Every structure is written in structure tokens, then in C-alpha cells.
Amino acid sequence: MRRKKSRGPWLERYSAVILATVLLAAWQVLVPLSGLSEFVLPTPVAIATRIVNELPLLATHAYVTLFEVVSGFAMGVLVGIPLALAIFYSRAFERAIYPILVALQTVPKVALAPLLVLYLGYGWAPKITLAFLISFFPIVISTVVGLQALDKNLVNLVRSMGASEWQTFFKVRLPAALPNIFGGFKVAVSLAVIGAVIGEYVAAERGLGYLQLQANSLFDTTLNFATVVAISGLGVMLYFVIDFVESRVTYKRDTK
Amino acid sequence: MNAIVQTGAAVDISRLSKIYKTREDEDVVALDKIDLKFEPGTFVAVVGPSGCGKSTLLSLLAGLIGASTGTIAIDGEAISKPHPKIGVVFQSDLLLYWRTVLENILLPIEIKRLDVARYRGRAEELLAQVGLEGFGNKYPSELSGGMRQRVAICRALIQEPGLLLMDEPFGALDALTREQMIMDLQSMWMRLGNTVLFITHGIDEAVFLADRVLVMSPRPGRVDLDLNIDMPRPRQWSRIHENKDYHGYVRKIRDIFEAKGILVAH
DSSP states (O other): OHHHHHHHHHHHHHHHHHHHHHHHHHHHHHHHHHTOOTTTSOOHHHHHHHHHHTHHHHHHHHHHHHHHHHHHHHHHHHHHHHHHHHHHHOHHHHHHHHHHHHHHHHSOGGGGHHHHHHHHOSSSHHHHHHHHHHHHHHHHHHHHHHHHTSOHHHHHHHHHTTOOHHHHIIIIIHHHHHHHHHHHHHHHHHHHHHHHHHHHHHSOSSSHHHHHHHHHHTTOHHHHHHHHHHHHHHHHHHHHHHHHHHHHHOOOTTOO | OOOOOOOOOOEEEEEEEEEEEOTTSOEEEEEEEEEEEEOTTOEEEEEOOTTSSHHHHHHHHTTSSOOSEEEEEETTEEOSSOOTTEEEEOSSOOOOTTSOHHHHHTHHHHHTTOOHHHHHHHHHHHHHHTTOTTOTTSOGGGSOHHHHHHHHHHHHHTTOOSEEEEESTTTTSOHHHHHHHHHHHHHHHHHHOOEEEEEESOHHHHHHHOSEEEEEETTTTEEEEEEEOOOOSSOOGGGGGGOHHHHHHHHHHHHHHHHTTSSOOO
């Protein structure tokens, strides 16, 4: 009985890994069969081998991009959270700032990259700025939504105990909003990676985006793919760092 | 185990009115010049339809809203903001899901900046009294609806409220759980002795639990009937229907609602 039952969950648990393996295997087999040159489309094994061989090179450039992403994201948090608090606590401020925020959000941040390079030069400044601009919006919105979603009765409850607004914020409002805020952080950090890499595409001397352009101009498709994997890996790693911090500071409703 | 005994507070409500403004700037009189006196340790129930001002009365006593006219005094002390002698139990348990049961009960102690460690034992005693011994380290999501409301009651009681306000506390519970909670509330109150203001839609639970039932009706919110319930305690919920007095009290309350058109006989 037990054995039969455990088959279902086993398949469920590893289904993603199995599918990914199948797809990669298909890729590996189909490239030579289709007659495509490895020069045009390298196989997963070739890419993996290249990553291992070029690890020092990839790491050097990844550090640069990581620094830009983390700085831009940190700025997004430092500006986004206070802005969200101001929007939450002041109706007048909300009315004033929301149209501007939405208007800014409709501008594709990517389109600002050349201008930022023009103003801020070739160094890390335009990349951090772009990562910041692209990541702060989801932080603001998720924080405001999280704070506004609170059950009004909870506020009445703590007020009936004589709580000040300061206490209401730290005992109820903030903890209740944390799942939303962390949701925003996760979206923001993924976007910050995009922002930094786009910045590097426009003008840079270092970073994964720069390395990818180099690979491109040398027709080194394998290194190009290796860089794509490194950029994705960076995003995934940062996502899980935030997920880990979240699991430390919040209690999930549905964990047993 | 030391029995916890709390002291009931005297409540004096005088010429109390609350007038709300609608969007169209019209006045809505939620409460109209109410005069009430509660002796210390009395269990007072308020019944009435939605909009009769009973929730407004509770919010005023809790200090959550200000009165338009009139005064409220607890043990002779006029109140205009939340008072430390008052504890509130709401319709939903309003437990914070990220805190354990014990941390939830100790929330008012934290907010009042009292010594949390000193109240921990008392919180555990209260939990034991409501039949939840050993549940202190569980999270609210691990408890049933009835258990959660018991924790909410403990959270109000740890403040040693002279006046315990209960706003339809069993309204969200299933019928069987509600019956048990009504019985348990009676025995708990008989041990503790707080003054209680219990707001409900249920005529049966009002008459069963209270020393005194206030019947209210809307537009404007007024007390139509102030009924003393004279039945010996402890009362048995399962046998209350055999009690002639009980039926007499229920009849009187129903008569008011029928006269006002709130209940229509067919």
C-alpha cells in the first residue's frame, strides 16, 4: 500500500527536474542530427564544459554585474520603502505622486540606457541607476498594496489596547505586509539584473553584458550561451537569497 | 492552580449620542441620548438588529470613536480614548498568524510596555482555564475556529479588564461550537467576575448569559427595553428550554421586535 502511494508524490516532486533533463537531452541529441553546426547552436554539454573552463573569466565579470545589481536593488529598497510609507500615510501625497509614478512606469527603462550613459559615463553609475529605476517600482507598489490590504479590525484591536501608531506599525502593519513586500523584492531583484545587463550592453568595459557582446562580436556562440547561463544563475541566486531572508523573518501561513 | 479573580468595573453612561455625517452631509443618529449604569460585575447583553447602534455603543466604550455628546465613565473616571481597564473581543478572532498562541495573548502586555515575562504564567493559566493547556506554542493556523476565539478571549482577559466588551464573539462559529462557548463563557465569567457588555443578534444567548438584557432599535438608536434576567446560575443550556421564565423573557424581547416591525409574524 505505502509503496503504491509514494509513487505519485515522487513523480510530482521531481517532475520539473525530469522534464528539464528530457528537454536538455533532446537538445543534446537533436543538434547533431539536424545537421546544425555547433558554431550556430552549441550543445548543452559543450556549453557546460565551456562554463567550467572559463569559470575565472565568468566570475570576474559576474562580480561586476552582481555589484551593480545589488547596489541598484539596495537603492530601490532605500527609496521605495520610504516612498511607499509616504503614499500609505498621506492621501494628498498618494494623489500627487501616483500619476507621476505610473507615467514613469510606462517609459521603457531600457530606452533610458543611452541617455544614462551620456550623463553618467561608462562606469558602474549608469548600470546601477538603471537597475535602481527598474526595480524600485515593484517595491513601492507591493509595499503599498501590502500595507493597504490589512484588516481594519486588526488596527482597531491594537488601538483598543492603547497602541500608538508607531506600535501599530511595528506590531501589526509591517509584519502583515511582509509577504507582499518580499514578493515585490523578488520581482525587483530579477528586474535589477535586466537593468544592469542592459546598461552594460550600451557601454561598458566589464560585466556579463559586456562579456556577452564580446563573445557576439567574435562569433563565439558557446561563450555567448555560457554568459546567458551566468546571467540567469545570478538572477536565480539573488532570488533565493531573498527567499531565504524571507523565511527567516516571516512566518508562512501554510507551513506546517 | 491559583484561581484568577478579576474585579468588575462600574460603568456610567450619560446622555451619550453619536451622530454620523453621510457623504451627502446628512446626519444619521446612531445613538440618541443613552443613559445607562452598570453595577460592577454585571453581565449585560445588548440585542438588536443591524444598525441599531449597538456596535457604535461598543466602539464608544472601547474608545475607538469619540462621542458627539454625553459622557462615559469607568469607575468614575471619564474616558475619551482606549482605557486600560477595558478589553475587547471582536467577532473574528483577529489573531496575528505570525505569532504563537502565547505571543498573541501577551500582545496587549507588550503594547502596554509591561513586563512580558511576568505575565507568561498568567497567560498559561488563562489558556488552561479555557481548555487549551499546552497550546501556547502552537500557531493560530493549527487551531479550530472555536479554539482561536478562546485564545482571543484570553488575550482580552490578560489585561484584567474591569469591563469586557464582546462584539458578537460567537457569530462566526458553527452551532455546536457556539453552544459550548456560551456554556464556557458563563463558567469563566462566574469565576472571574468582570463587568461584561455582550453584543449579539441572538436573543437566546442574550437571555441565557445575561443578568440584564438591553433591547435596542434603530433610527435613532435607543434602548427600548431594559430587562433584568432573574434566573439562578449556573444555567444549563441543554435544559434552558424547560425554564418558564426563560420563555417569558424571550417573548418580551420578541414582542418589541414585532411591534417595531423588525420581526414580522406570519
